[in-house]
Amino acid sequence: MTVTPPRFKAGFSETAQWSSACNEVLLGLGDIPEESNLGFIYLSDNHADDFGSILTYLREKTGIEHWCGTVGIGVASIAGDKFGRIDSREVYDQSALVALIGAFPSDSFQVFEAGQIEMDEGVRLVVTGDGVEKWLTENKPYLGVVHADPRDYSLPLQLSSLAAGLETYLVGGLTSSRTEMLQVADHVAESAVSGVLFNANAPAITGLTQGCSPIGEQRMVTVSEGRRIVTIDNRPALDVLKEDIGELLSRDLSRIGGYIFVGFPIAGNETEDYLVRNILSIDTGDGSLEITEETQPGQPIFFCRRDSDTARKDLNRLLDDLRARLPSSPKAGLYFSCLGRGQALFGPNSEELNVIRQEFGDMPLVGFYANGEISHDRLYGYTGVLTLFY
Structure with missing residues (x-):
């Protein structure tokens, strides 16, 4: 019988020294599938100064060229540790690094940045990046995983304009950091918005839960x-x-x-x-x-x-809804939750993630605790946004 290798893997580390943290993540990932072509990376702001080095190291060791992600005061994962053991982790205020790698169909995604330009009608976000214009002429994106800078009060309007212009459903979160507000979209920078667009060849569903x-x-x-x-x-x-x-x-x-x-x-x-x-x-x-x-x-x-009780019930409602909508078992997930959720709302021992794990098992998942959450074309607060690839 032929065994199909997993399309997604996730790794996790709480080590303070960046290269050691990368090596622990790589051990958690295990063997890298040859078809792997996109990675998501989230790291605590303790690692922010070494973001460029971390990106370069993981790119060289995995052979994966394309990466996106950002910094969070807290990060979240259901992933393998250095011993290969799968566990759910919510880590705040200390060193942490998580990564999810995926083998997506060729040409099913495009990493991008969106910079601000002055227009007659005001400041707007314009999508830029290598190959973006060509990809958009040949593909219709239906989903965009995005990370955004929280320091701009016009961001809610700009996100709405970006979603409308791309005719795309956006999910993601605002960078949370006590240092630099860094994102990665194939390179590390402080961008207004950055992320990755997917066409229908990379199927996923998403939903939002209130806190x-x-x-x-x-x-x-x-x-x-x-x-x-x-x-x-x-x-x-x-x-x-x-x-x-x-x-x-x-x-x-x-x-x-x-x-x-x-x-x-x-x-x-x-x-x-x-x-x-x-x-x-x-x-x-x-x-x-x-x-x-x-x-x-x-x-x-x-x-x-x-409200803790209501938040837990609504998270279970979301999971039930996603389960009913899924045509097959989910292969991996991205979770963007508010800094006001997690331990503050669900209690210690990674309880928020454990609720998700109880529903979907040891599915690889990464994310971070954000300054605001993005769903569809709006900026939310005190919510969780879960996206599942299947």
Whole structure:
């Protein structure tokens, strides 16, 4: 009987010295399939200064030319360690390096960067890179795995424009780093957005899971100034917030940081997804709220809380949905989760990844904990975005 070699493999290391970390990842990967032609790499910001050396070393040792990835304060993997043992790992605030390699059909993908240029209608992202223009004339991408710089407030609009221009469903996350905001798209750089595009010859499905749950009823912004919400339902925004969070929390508003957020429902979304944004400040004088999103009068709004039980249930809902949609068993995964999830929401011992592993077994998977998550054409927060290749 002929045994088909795996199309995907993943390796993991927590070693601080970069070359030793690379060697441990290579041991975790084991024998490299000859057809392997694309790698994903995520490393902790402890390794950021050596990103270029790590990329060069892995490229030489694997023979894989094309790579994409970024830096994260935390990284995640279901991968082999230096002894070849498969385990799920969520690592924060310490050295970690994970890599996933794949054997994709020839011409099924294209690594790219998207730089910012000034247009008459404002700043836009324009796709660049070796062979990108030719590949796009010959292929119709349906999926883009992307990594983006979190420092640009115009990024949500630019991501929407990029997805529309490419007619592509985007998944990914914003770099999270206490040092340089580095990405790799065949080379290491600080890019606005970079990643890899896939055509239908590299089949995958994707989905999003929320980490917050709505409280109170859906309301409407009635007066706002940029990111400052003055009134909701023609009442001071703070009065509405207090009503929805209850008397106990209202007595000490300092306790709501990292627990209470604002949510914006996405019109026409069949899965009832919503965008979660942070409350930056509260003005007890005029009752206004400053948040991390510009709003408009007439915009639907509600308050929500970060909720461990609901997050776990919604992750299981996502996994059930993906399982039902898969035409065959998944071969590998990419997972982009929020820094506010992981241990903070699911508890220690890599519980978030263990939920995924319980559903799909020892499927190779890598990802990182992001400053924001990208799904379709929007920037989310406190979510997890799971993409499965099959």
